[in-house]
Amino acid sequence: MSACTAGAAARRVPKRTPSGCDAMANIRDVARLAGVSTATVSRVINESGFVAEELKERVRRAMAELNYRPNNLARSFRQNRSFMIALMISDISNPFFTSLVRGVEDVVKEGGLNLLLCNTDEDPDKERSYVEVLIGNRIDGVIMAPTGKAQESVEAFGRHGIPVVFIDRHLPGIKADAVLLDNVSGAYQATAHLLRLGHRRVGIITGLETVSTSQEREEGYRRALADFGITPDERLIARGNSRIEGGIRQTQALLSLPPDVRPTALFTSNNLLTIGAMRALREAGVKVPHEMAVVGFDEFESTPIIDPPLTVVAQPTYEIGMRAAKRLFKHLRGEVRSDNRPVVVRLKPQLIVRESCGARLAGLEAGVRDAGPAVGPGER
Amino acid sequence: MSACTAGAAARRVPKRTPSGCDAMANIRDVARLAGVSTATVSRVINESGFVAEELKERVRRAMAELNYRPNNLARSFRQNRSFMIALMISDISNPFFTSLVRGVEDVVKEGGLNLLLCNTDEDPDKERSYVEVLIGNRIDGVIMAPTGKAQESVEAFGRHGIPVVFIDRHLPGIKADAVLLDNVSGAYQATAHLLRLGHRRVGIITGLETVSTSQEREEGYRRALADFGITPDERLIARGNSRIEGGIRQTQALLSLPPDVRPTALFTSNNLLTIGAMRALREAGVKVPHEMAVVGFDEFESTPIIDPPLTVVAQPTYEIGMRAAKRLFKHLRGEVRSDNRPVVVRLKPQLIVRESCGARLAGLEAGVRDAGPAVGPGER
DNA sequence: TTGTAAGCGTTATCAT
DNA sequence: ATGATAACGCTTACAA
Numbered sequence: 001m002s003a004c005t006a007g008a009a010a011r012r013v014p015k016r017t018p019s020g021c022d023a024m025a026n027i028r029d030v031a032r033l034a035g036v037s038t039a040t041v042s043r044v045i046n047e048s049g050f051v052a053e054e055l056k057e058r059v060r061r062a063m064a065e066l067n068y069r070p071n072n073l074a075r076s077f078r079q080n081r082s083f084m085i086a087l088m089i090s091d092i093s094n095p096f097f098t099s100l101v102r103g104v105e106d107v108v109k110e111g112g113l114n115l116l117l118c119n120t121d122e123d124p125d126k127e128r129s130y131v132e133v134l135i136g137n138r139i140d141g142v143i144m145a146p147t148g149k150a151q152e153s154v155e156a157f158g159r160h161g162i163p164v165v166f167i168d169r170h171l172p173g174i175k176a177d178a179v180l181l182d183n184v185s186g187a188y189q190a191t192a193h194l195l196r197l198g199h200r201r202v203g204i205i206t207g208l209e210t211v212s213t214s215q216e217r218e219e220g221y222r223r224a225l226a227d228f229g230i231t232p233d234e235r236l237i238a239r240g241n242s243r244i245e246g247g248i249r250q251t252q253a254l255l256s257l258p259p260d261v262r263p264t265a266l267f268t269s270n271n272l273l274t275i276g277a278m279r280a281l282r283e284a285g286v287k288v289p290h291e292m293a294v295v296g297f298d299e300f301e302s303t304p305i306i307d308p309p310l311t312v313v314a315q316p317t318y319e320i321g322m323r324a325a326k327r328l329f330k331h332l333r334g335e336v337r338s339d340n341r342p343v344v345v346r347l348k349p350q351l352i353v354r355e356s357c358g359a360r361l362a363g364l365e366a367g368v369r370d371a372g373p374a375v376g377p378g379e380r
Numbered sequence: 381m382s383a384c385t386a387g388a389a390a391r392r393v394p395k396r397t398p399s400g401c402d403a404m405a406n407i408r409d410v411a412r413l414a415g416v417s418t419a420t421v422s423r424v425i426n427e428s429g430f431v432a433e434e435l436k437e438r439v440r441r442a443m444a445e446l447n448y449r450p451n452n453l454a455r456s457f458r459q460n461r462s463f464m465i466a467l468m469i470s471d472i473s474n475p476f477f478t479s480l481v482r483g484v485e486d487v488v489k490e491g492g493l494n495l496l497l498c499n500t501d502e503d504p505d506k507e508r509s510y511v512e513v514l515i516g517n518r519i520d521g522v523i524m525a526p527t528g529k530a531q532e533s534v535e536a537f538g539r540h541g542i543p544v545v546f547i548d549r550h551l552p553g554i555k556a557d558a559v560l561l562d563n564v565s566g567a568y569q570a571t572a573h574l575l576r577l578g579h580r581r582v583g584i585i586t587g588l589e590t591v592s593t594s595q596e597r598e599e600g601y602r603r604a605l606a607d608f609g610i611t612p613d614e615r616l617i618a619r620g621n622s623r624i625e626g627g628i629r630q631t632q633a634l635l636s637l638p639p640d641v642r643p644t645a646l647f648t649s650n651n652l653l654t655i656g657a658m659r660a661l662r663e664a665g666v667k668v669p670h671e672m673a674v675v676g677f678d679e680f681e682s683t684p685i686i687d688p689p690l691t692v693v694a695q696p697t698y699e700i701g702m703r704a705a706k707r708l709f710k711h712l713r714g715e716v717r718s719d720n721r722p723v724v725v726r727l728k729p730q731l732i733v734r735e736s737c738g739a740r741l742a743g744l745e746a747g748v749r750d751a752g753p754a755v756g757p758g759e760r
Numbered sequence: 761t762t763g764t765a766a767g768c769g770t771t772a773t774c775a776t
Numbered sequence: 777a778t779g780a781t782a783a784c785g786c787t788t789a790c791a792a
Contacts, residue, residue, distance in 0.1 A: 072513075
């Protein structure tokens with residue numbers, strides 16, 4: 001760091017700081033040096049309006065000489081917009097979001113804007129606080145995975161004319177575009193796969209009931225059971241928070257069920273829950289897939305080398321981010337009429353079969369052995 | 381979204397947009413309604429200067445009635461600072477950073493500032509571009525893991541009086557504070573552990589030579605070898621990029637060495653390289669730890685359930701972020717004299733032993749079998 | 761204790 | 777094609 005770290009004090013001085021480092025030149029300095037008006041400089045910077053080649057050149061030289069950088073703060077202020085997009089995610093430690101962030105980032109940078117990343121940590125208070133800050137900063141637009149517990153707050157964006165695109169989750173009460181996953185289909189695929197392998201007691205570990213994805217994934221699970229003629233056993237449906245620690249606890253609860261109720265297969269409905277479940281199973285000495293078949297949700301970097309490699313429903317995370325950002329840009333460019341009905345896109349997930357769900361043979365065994373009790377005497 | 385999504389056009393209208401939603405009230409509106417001057421309103425907002433309780437109350441009521449939110453853009457502009465801290469990381473998909481981000485975030489929010497997250501993707505051009513944008517936005521301060529390939533650019537922060545704290549990596553040419561890991565110690569611990577288990581041909585997979593962490597981890601590796609009286613075999617030192625795909629390639633290269641050179645143990649010097657290595661070993665059918673012992677760098681959420689669970693050198697990532705942010709705040713509060721020597725903190729990593737490095741017995745076997753060739757006839 | 765008014769750096773409107 | 781100038785919303789001397 002140079003000697004010019006004095007901060008506020010130094011910056012207040014007009015032309016040259018006492019510590020000797022260059023003060024930031026402004027548009028007037030450039031105009032003076034180039035012998036033109038500030039309006040002309042502004043036109044050169046923004047390529048707005050016509051400026052003679054010769055003047056353009058003079059201005060550019062002056063800018064270079066003064067090491068001039070437009071003050072974005074002044075610019076934003078004047079135009080009443082920040083040139084920033086906010087991406088509000090609900091848990092930065094969830095690998096699901098990292099690839100999604102990239103998708104958003106790539107589009108946003110290409111559009112010449114900047115990305116402000118906000119982590120709500122599934123906390124409605126944090127969410128509310130971010131909404132305030134973002135509105136105060138006249139954010140151009142917002143892409144968010146809502147916690148679902150601060151509706152009123154999120155509506156403030158709408159009141160201030162700030163376009164919002166939801167990702168991952170939906171807020172049914174709010175009319176806004178959304179790029180979501182077809183969660184019902186994903187959960188159906190996962191559950192049906194286990195059922196097809198012969199399992200009859202399939203447990204599900206799922207997140208908070210308030211979140212739409214949890215509801216939808218449970219719905220897909222139930223539909224698959226129904227299609228296979230199985231009555232869902234509510235004891236096999238474990239709900240909790242969507243953290244690793246929640247996955248551990250819910251799994252332990254399922255494992256402690258009596259032998260004739262305990263599931264032979266597990267559908268863990270997101271990646272953190274999957275990690276938690278695998279940890280709990282390992283600690284309990286339950287062999288996967290022989291004693292418990294597992295299908296998870298979300299592909300992430302270590303799924304292929306987890307023990308055993310995980311069968312998962314993979315989401316097109318990058319694409320979710322990309323599509324959401326593109327949709328937001330349409331709003332910013334004024335290409336969306338405000339009275340249009342919101343557009344909700346549902347992307348298809350894909351089942352990737354690996355070892356954690358076992359082979360058909362092992363599954364059939366379990367199925368045959370358990371088919372009776374599941375709907376039979378043990379229950380009644 | 382409400383009917384007020386008209387964007388630029390709508391916002392230009394002074395008091396009430398044609399679409400009918402509230403225009404944003406400004407400080408003058410509040411002052412008028414409360415029957416005071418704007419200065420008084422400002423004093424109430426910022427709790428600066430003295431205002432009579434009664435007026436305070438009137439102002440607060442007016443703010444509430446008008447749903448007033450101070451325009452941060454104007455505020456930032458006026459004060460020539462953005463109230464934002466930037467965190468520049470080199471790879472958002474690297475789990476190493478997620479916990480670090482939290483550490484920074486927690487401190488920054490507590491300090492009442494906002495966090496701008498920038499992902500350079502290890503690309504010096506992206507880095508340079510972000511530096512420009514951040515200076516243009518009068519960022520208050522920066523915490524960054526430099527790519528190491530855009531020194532000149534990073535120096536611009538210093539010239540503009542913007543304090544910088546480095547994390548993870550060091551830019552030797554630049555005088556700035558840094559919160560780093562004691563990489564030499566970490567790599568030493570990892571390597572020594574393998575040597576103690578009896579291994580004599582320990583390979584290292586490491587990142588780009590331009591990055592200080594790579595150099596330091598290699599240094600720790602070499603020191604451990606030296607302390608055990610082993611001459612490093614340059615063929616066992618694989619360098620490349622720090623991505624999963626780099627880990628795969630470097631591992632394949634080591635595996636293709638002739639049997640009497642091929643390592644019996646591997647030190648993978650960061651988490652992505654570890655994932656790559658594990659994937660390559662699995663694909664090549666090499667059993668861990670029996671045919672290849674592995675010690676990685678960086679603990680992350682799935683290490684305990686990877687196959688087999690990984691022995692790793694764990695970094696205190698949250699603490700790195702937290703300490704860096706606290707240090708930055710000292711600069712912002714003017715508590716650091718600019719002519720002070722930069723403070724470089726080195727945090728200690730910790731070895732967590734799991735199954736991937738095998739038991740002493742298996743190691744000793746290999747050691748005994750290989751002790752001769754390693755320094756013996758095979759080499760000369 | 762409160763008010764008045766001068767900026768901050770830029771863009772946009774109007775003349776020329 | 778270029779220039780003069782008035783905003784933009786807020787903070788902060790300074791005056792009262």
